Amino acid sequence: MxxxxxxxxxxxxxxxxxxxxxxxxxxxxxxxxxxxxxxxxxxxxxxxxxxxxxxxxxxxxxxxxxxxxxxxxxxxxxxxxxxxxxxxxxxxxxxxxxxxxxxxxxxxxxxxxxxxxxxxxxxxxxxxxxxxxxxxxxxxxxxxxxxxxxxxxxxxxxxxxxxxxxxxxxxxxxxxxxxxxxxxxxxxxxxxxxxxxxxxxxxxxxxxxxxxxxxxGGTDTDKDGVYDKDDACPDVPGLKQFNGCPDTDGDGIVDGSDACPEVAGLAALNGCPDADGDGVTDANDACPQVAGLASLKGCPDADKDGVADKDDKCPSVAGPKENAGCPWPDTDNDGVADKDDACPEVAGPASNKGCPEVTAADLDKVSAEAKMIYFHSGKSTFRSEDVPVKIESISTLLKQYPTAKFSIEGHTDSDGSDAFNQKLSQERADVVRNALIERGMKAENLSAVGYGESKPVATNKTAAGKAKNRRTEVVLQK
Missing domain, CATH: 2.40.160.20 (Porin)
Known part of the structure; x- marks a missing residue:
């Protein structure tokens, strides 16, 4: 004993x-x-x-x-x-x-x-x-x-x-x-x-x-303090309040029931976050930082016309979806209603009344074509047969800008008197303007002015230089 x-x-x-x-x-x-x-x-x-x-x-x-x-x-x-x-x-x-x-x-x-x-x-x-x-x-x-x-x-x-x-x-x-x-x-x-x-x-x-x-005598395979008999996740460490199952993001929803287990969220949204509190999970919210409507994927609709503000061309005025949320038509879908659109069939920014703005690239093309329209010396007739093709090309480019105003400028070399050259340059400008009008350009959008020999682009001491000075130019009016 x-x-x-x-x-x-x-x-x-x-x-x-x-x-x-x-x-x-x-x-x-x-x-x-x-x-x-x-x-x-x-x-x-x-x-x-x-x-x-x-x-x-x-x-x-x-x-x-x-x-x-x-x-x-x-x-x-x-x-x-x-x-x-x-x-x-x-x-x-x-x-x-x-x-x-x-x-x-x-x-x-x-x-x-x-x-x-x-x-x-x-x-x-x-x-x-x-x-x-x-x-x-x-x-x-x-x-x-x-x-x-x-x-x-x-x-x-x-x-x-x-x-x-x-x-x-x-x-x-x-x-x-x-x-x-x-x-x-x-x-x-x-x-x-x-x-x-x-x-x-x-x-x-x-x-x-x-x-x-x-x-x-108990078995706790994952060592989380919940015995295997009562552990719904016996191989993964978890929490007692969740019968041994983990809650990685700590939002009170077990990972197995959490649609977003890595990011804390709301029980009502199966554990997914909703930053703007509109009831639409961030993952499905097209506007996650602004409260909106579930029917519009979480985006707001200020004018309640069924078009989300981000897609509504008139967000403060209700309008049908087919008009992009505007109460009036917008044929060219540029956000400027036809009633305010100076170019209702051609898209352009509101800053230009719905008309397209002339691009620098197109201006360069027009200028290049215009400078290659050569005239006979002392005359207002075209020197080469391909001039009509060049005028057609210029017309096509300018028609893209139906409200833009252009000036056709005529120039001569230094041969002859100033008065003669002034008259000749005006005639040359008028010839080009008329040719463009014949091809569909609006007369009100085109003006013609002659500068005589006052604006040479090359020397008048050589034949080649004089040929370059006998020219027309197309200039955008600001």
Whole structure:
């Protein structure tokens, strides 16, 4: 018996390494501690039962036998519905054995005689079914219980069976470690003379225990504190409130139900964000920073005409979708209503009244073509046969800009008088203007002016230079 406590401590240290909470998750438990035997509660086979049990229930010094070492060990298993089944073993040394013998010398006023049977060795083996009330009282710390079972007791050479009823309470110090207090009444049967005592009957008695309990046996594969039995995601670390499943973005929605698991969002939108709060997830919102309508993919519609502001050419005035949200037609779809569009059939910016603006590239082309229209010396007739082709090309380019105003400028070389050259340059400008009008250009969009010999582009000292100066130019009027 002297090595019993060492064996118990070694076993508990090993089991304690894997301890977890005992229930359906962690069904196993081991407990150990000290026990006390009070034979007075069973003395006289039932005489004055209430008096024996309640007159001196804690007369520890007078009646209790306590071995000052680890003196009990038990192993139990959870079997369901708050029930556990366990087996235990206890050892003790009986130095106070109480008999009811009112005529004996030394008996107290109630007739009880305490004797020392000579350090009588005691051993007990028990099987117990325990019912826990912890879940009923909804406590995480206090765990009261009742128990019933049977066992076998050894008092020296005497041995006999017992029926045991008991009660206890465990205080859980952590999820897997508790401090337990129990008491059992062990009702014996049969006649067995206990050495060193004066009773022929197998004694009934009370046994009390106090010690630690460790619970273990659960499996937690992902080490998230939720046992596999209750873990909806046993292979992925998660949170207890989500039955062991993760919530990566921390928005309170488990990843498995989160349509946007990497970005915090709203439960109403399956975990997806909605920056503008319009009820349309950012991923599906064509205007994620501005609150809008679900029917328009999250974009606003200020004039409520069913056309999103970003697509509405008239966002402040309601209009049909076929008119791009404007109440009037926009034939060229340039955002300028036909009523305000100087070029309703040709797209152009509102800054130019809906008409296209002449591009620098087209101006360069027109200028190049115009400069190659050469005239006979001293005349306003074309010198080459390809001039009509060049005029046609100029006309085609200018027609793209139906409201643009152009000036046709005529120029001469220095031969002849100034007056003659002035008249000749005007005639040359008029010839080109008329040719463009004949090809469909609006007369009001074209003007003609002659500059004579005042604006040469080359020297008049050579024939080649003079040929370049006999020219016309097409200039955009700003």
């Amino acid at each position: 002297k090595h019993f406590n060492k064996i118990v401590i070694a076993i508990c240290m090993i089991l304690g390494l894997n301890s977890n909470a005992q229930d359906s998750n962690n069904p196993w438990a081991i407990s150990f501690g000290v026990n006390a035997i009070d034979t007075k509660t069973g003395a006289d086979g039932g005489h004055e039962w209430l008096n024996r049990h309640f007159s001196q229930p804690f007369a520890v010094k007078d009646n209790w036998n306590i071995l000052p070492t680890v003196s009990y060990i038990g192993v139990s298993k959870y079997i369901g519905d708050n029930f556990t089944f366990g087996v235990s073993g206890t050892v003790n040394k009986i130095t106070k054995f109480v008999n009811y013998n009112p005529t004996a010398v030394g008996a107290d006023s109630r007739g009880y005689l305490v004797t020392n049977p000579g350090d009588l060795a005691y051993y007990g083996l028990d099987a117990t079914v325990r019912y826990s009330f912890q879940s009923l009282i909804k406590s995480k710390v206090i765990d009261p219980s009742l128990s019933v079972g049977g066992g076998y007791s050894f008092f020296g050479d005497a041995s006999f069976g017992t029926v045991n009823t008991g009660a206890g309470v465990t205080f859980w110090l952590s999820e897997n470690i508790g401090f337990e207090l129990t008491t059992k009444y062990r009702k014996s049967f049969g006649e067995r003379v206990v050495p060193g005592t004066a009773t022929p009957d197998a004694p009934s008695f009370s046994q009390h225990t106090a010690g630690l309990i460790f619970k273990f």
